[in-house]
Amino acid sequence: MNVAILGAGAMGKVLSGTIEEQQDMSLAGIIEPRNGEKLHDIEGQVDAVIDFSNPNNLEMLMDYCIAKSCPAVIATTGFTLEQQQMIVDMAQQVPVVFAANFSLGITVMKRVLEEITPILEDTFDIEVIEKHHNKKLDSPSGTAKMLVGALNGQGTYEEVHGREGNRKRGKEIGIHAVRGGTIAGEHDVIFAGDDEILEIKHTAGSKKIFAAGAVKAAAFTQTAGPGLYNMEDVLFGDK
Numbered sequence: 001m002n003v004a005i006l007g008a009g010a011m012g013k014v015l016s017g018t019i020e021e022q023q024d025m026s027l028a029g030i031i032e033p034r035n036g037e038k039l040h041d042i043e044g045q046v047d048a049v050i051d052f053s054n055p056n057n058l059e060m061l062m063d064y065c066i067a068k069s070c071p072a073v074i075a076t077t078g079f080t081l082e083q084q085q086m087i088v089d090m091a092q093q094v095p096v097v098f099a100a101n102f103s104l105g106i107t108v109m110k111r112v113l114e115e116i117t118p119i120l121e122d123t124f125d126i127e128v129i130e131k132h133h134n135k136k137l138d139s140p141s142g143t144a145k146m147l148v149g150a151l152n153g154q155g156t157y158e159e160v161h162g163r164e165g166n167r168k169r170g171k172e173i174g175i176h177a178v179r180g181g182t183i184a185g186e187h188d189v190i191f192a193g194d195d196e197i198l199e200i201k202h203t204a205g206s207k208k209i210f211a212a213g214a215v216k217a218a219a220f221t222q223t224a225g226p227g228l229y230n231m232e233d234v235l236f237g238d239k
């Protein structure tokens with residue numbers, strides 16, 4: 001299959017290397033919108049577009065994928081609620097895999113959190129700490145938001161970002177974003193109880209894990225009908 005990449009930044013470059021290593025995949029093109037390049041500039045067959053770029057490029061991605069009936073793998077984070085709705089609408093017409101994190105470890109971590117949170121939530125305080133490189137634009141990370149969604153499925157907790165000031169801790173989940181150096185991505189969920197702490201933590205050793213997951217997602221779209229899918233669907237076949 002021929003895959004186009006939207007975004008020639010850090011992830012776009014790692015992903016192009018990963019695609020070139022695949023036996024049954026080739027790179028149809030890598031598009032950098034900041035240089036005025038457009039998906040429609042790509043000549044030849046495109047079987048899926050993988051987007052690791054910026055929310056500002058969503059309209060270009062939608063226009064192209066709908067016009068060409070081309071599946072999309074959306075890895076970009078930091079979309080507004082309105083843009084997330086645009087992705088839902090787009091998925092009525094073409095297969096879309098949309099996930100804040102394409103690693104196997106985080107996909108499993110989300111499942112683990114959904115399982116254990118109901119057991120712990122009445123007696124343990126929950127805090128989320130994420131750490132990323134100093135080039136990252138959006139905070140907190142898309143993954144942290146997704147994990148908080150799993151922790152706070154019923155919406156019973158106040159979500160407190162970067163706590164400061166003087167007040168007692170309430171029924172809340174604290175969310176903290178650290179930025180520095182070249183950290184590929186770390187997500188730590190802390191359940192703190194009386195005299196005991198349970199931590200569930202994922203550390204990305206490099207950006208390659210996200211590229212590998214995105215390639216799996218692109219392959220998944222080739223046999224999927226129009227619809228919105230996540231990494232659980234890709235890795236565990238939930239749909």
Ligand SMILES: NC(=O)C1=CN([C@@H]2O[C@H](COP(=O)(O)OP(=O)(O)OC[C@H]3O[C@@H](n4cnc5c(N)ncnc54)[C@H](OP(=O)(O)O)[C@@H]3O)[C@@H](O)[C@H]2O)C=CC1
Binds near residue numbers: 009
């Ligand atoms: N779902 C997942 O598993 C993962 C998701 N991501 C997400 O992928 C996205 C890209 O990450 P990464 O490659 O590290 O980021 P980079 O900043 O290295 O690359 C982003 C690309 O998008 C371009 N871009 C940036 N701002 C704009 C803008 N305002 N309008 C148009 N284009 C823009 C950049 O151009 P320029 O260089 O000129 O700024 C660059 O080419 C991020 O949203 C990140 O959170 C990252 C890793 C894993």
Ligand SMILES: O=C(O)C1=N[C@H](C(=O)O)C[C@H](O)C1
Binds near residue numbers: 101140186
């Ligand atoms: O920008 C990054 O680098 C990453 N972004 C994603 C996010 O916002 O969660 C996924 C991963 O943590 C790396």
